[in-house]
Amino acid sequence: MTGAATLPPAVPLLESLAVPAERRRAVATPRRWGLRAGDVVFIVLGNAVLIVVMWVRHGQLPNLQSATAMLSAAGQLTALLGTYAALVQVVLMSRSPWLDQLFGVDRIAGWHRWLGFATVWLIAGHVVFSTAGYAAGDGRSFLAETWTFLTTYPYMLMAYAGFAAFVVIAAVSVRAARRRLTHETWHFIHLYVYLAIALSFGHQIAVGTDFERDPVAIGYWVALYVAAALLVLAFRVAIPVNMALKHDLKIHSLFEETPGVLSIYITGDCLEELPAHAGQFFKFRFLARGMWWRVHPFSLSAAPNGTFLRITVKEVGDFTGALHTLHPGTRVLVEGPYGIFTSERRTRPRTLLVAGGIGITPLRALLEELPARKGGTVLIYRARSWPDVVFRQELDQLAADRGVVVHYVVGRRGVEVARSPLAPQALRTAVPDVRERDVFICGPAEMIADVTATMTALGVPPAQVHRERFALL
Ligand SMILES: Cc1cc2nc3c(=O)[nH]c(=O)nc-3n(C[C@H](O)[C@H](O)[C@H](O)COP(=O)(O)OP(=O)(O)OC[C@H]3O[C@@H](n4cnc5c(N)ncnc54)[C@H](O)[C@@H]3O)c2cc1C
Known part of the structure; x- marks a missing residue:
């Protein structure tokens, strides 16, 4: 249990320049998570290869003798790889401190952007190739075949709704559109990716050629979904909740450093066990009216010392502009620590x-x-x-x-x-x-x-x- 006593209310840090050396506690260093970067890349690429092998094992290659068969094959492969890419995407953006330490936020964000567009292109390819392939096989027009899919195939309406959600997410991520949206709106629309993935699951199992009469393939596919869901739940829910219960963070005091720049001192329990380095940042959620639903990243502006965390924020918009209305005692939830901008x-x-x-x-x-x-x-x-x-x-x-x-x-x-x-x-x-x-x-x-x-x-x-x-x- 740490005490807030070392900090009198609303003082600049200067008076004690952090915590006096004799009171400073050794702070836990960020966790090491067993797997190395190469292992993660191997697992991700290995599963992509396994998926293609699964498709070949189902006897698709020898069938590629007509244009219709080729269209259908392209439809199947793009479906499998597009869905897999979407699962990798949600894990990449699960705010995992573990992935962050291995690859760095910038690199993960770059991959996410690239893979996000690739996912939508693959799924769009699946829709176009499969519909064209079936239309050619059935001697119907593309539109007529789409109507047949929607009205006669199980779970197909849900799958199309999921596809529409993917297209909307990609559209708002194009830079020109992105600039016009607030971060919150953009992020909220992004959360539809979970819905999109869930909506498409039913039709994959019900009508996916690779899952007909192959319980091993179904088991493997379900395992991929379960693994992604567990990782997202762990990093987005379990770890933040555990941190909230363990550290019970609250605002201790606020101090205006210069006009428009505010330092927030945060204290809590067992802060020496909060594994962070100077140079890292957390995502902060202040449980105050009108703010609790927003999560914003801020770097620590004092090295973690086992007694308090400090962030220093410049007012640039509505969230940062409202921080001065917070009071001591306000509860704070954090996710992290993130970032590799450290002396290590x-x-x-x-x-x-x-x-x-x-x-x-x-x-x-x-x-x-x-x-x-x-x-x-x-x-x-x-x-x-x-x-x-x-x-x-x-x-x-x-x-x-x-x-x-x-x-x-x-x-x-x-x-x-x-x-x-x-x-x-x-x-x-x-x-x-x-x-x-x-x-x-x-x-x-x-x-x-x-x-x-x-x-x-x-x-x-x-x-x-x-x-x-x-x-x-
Ligand atoms: C790793 C990191 C560390 C940061 N550390 C500090 C710090 O120590 N001190 C400080 O003053 N600022 C810091 N920032 C910037 C700070 O997060 C933004 O200024 C703040 O979120 C803006 O919110 P707003 O609603 O007031 O402004 P808005 O007008 O809504 O946003 C201004 C800009 O901030 C960015 N932004 C807004 N909301 C978010 C969000 N939830 N997540 C990510 N970016 C967002 C957007 O690019 C936007 O264009 C940091 C940002 C990052 C990514």
């Missing part, structure tokens, strides 16, 4: 941190976890104006206590600061040994791209460059 990723003893605006938050936490050695860590903090500089006193204190070199790059481009303050020349002057350092970058997307390009120009190996984007898929 370092390959070199020295580090350069580059922050832009509110992107300082995970870097501020990392400063506590990186080794304290004079000049070992350099922080470059880019902000538009001095009032936008968050944690000024904390950073200066960390600089004094832990030998961190802090460069503030503050002001408008081309006016108070150089036109390209993070260009290769400027960075090499500020940090001459940059090639010998790991570089952690967090800030607006444009700044991340600029600094990444600078690192390439300066010859910093890509493996030494670590980025955190404040935007998820």
Whole structure:
């Protein structure tokens, strides 16, 4: 049981700069989950191969002698692989800290986007190929065959409804459409994928050629659905519920760091057992009126210390703008920790941190976890104006206590600061040994791209460059 007593209400962290060393508890490190990245890739690709083998085993290959047979075969294969891809998709986006640690949020989000569109194309291919194949075989038009499917085949209406849901989800994920929707609307529509998968199940077993008279194939197919459902339930429900019961997180206090930037201190039970590193983020749900149904990601802005969690949030929209209405005592549910923007990723003893605006938050936490050695860590903090500089006193204190070199790059481009303050020349002057350092970058997307390009120009190996984007898929 941890006490909230170490933090008086609504104080900046500066007064105690986290928890005094003698009161700091060893915090559990994120779990290791047995399977390695290669094992997961092997399982996913292995099952795809197994599905094709299952299709071949059902004697489909020798039948490919006519255009009709080929259309039907294409319809069967696209159905099997499209459904499998949809199951992989839901596991990929099950908010699993385990997958996140193996592959990183960005890579998973990229796969999800790619596989999402592939899934819809495969299922659309199934609808078109199967209908065309049967229409050719029965001597009917495409539309007439569709009508026959809908009116005479079992579970077919549900399958078409599921297909429609997949098409809607793909449509709202196209970037142009995505930009017009709020995150919540887009996410809500995305949840229909579960319905779509469930709706299509009945017709697969009832009319799928591969499941006729083959109980082994049916067993295997059902096992795939059950495995996906169990993983989603574990990561989306069981683990968050277990965390909520175990840690009983509540807001301890709120503190306005600078105008429009709020720190929220959260305390709870057994926080030393909450396995997190500085640089990671959680998804937060505040159980307050009008907010409980929304989940938003925020990085820890202080290293986990066994006594409290701190996040620091810039007001950019309706959710972040409403956070100041929260009160101490409000219950908090978290999912995570997520992210591989941690000191564990370092390959070199020295580090350069580059922050832009509110992107300082995970870097501020990392400063506590990186080794304290004079000049070992350099922080470059880019902000538009001095009032936008968050944690000024904390950073200066960390600089004094832990030998961190802090460069503030503050002001408008081309006016108070150089036109390209993070260009290769400027960075090499500020940090001459940059090639010998790991570089952690967090800030607006444009700044991340600029600094990444600078690192390439300066010859910093890509493996030494670590980025955190404040935007998820
Ligand atoms: C890994 C990560 C860590 C982050 N850490 C911090 C932090 O430490 N401090 C901080 O101030 N901000 C952080 N953010 C950004 C923060 O999550 C968004 O600013 C916030 O969710 C915006 O919500 P809103 O309703 O106020 O604004 P909106 O106007 O609704 O959204 C502004 C933008 O934020 C993004 N966004 C909105 N809702 C979500 C959501 N539920 N999930 C993901 N992205 C969303 C969208 O790209 C949107 O365009 C982080 C984001 C990510 C992905």
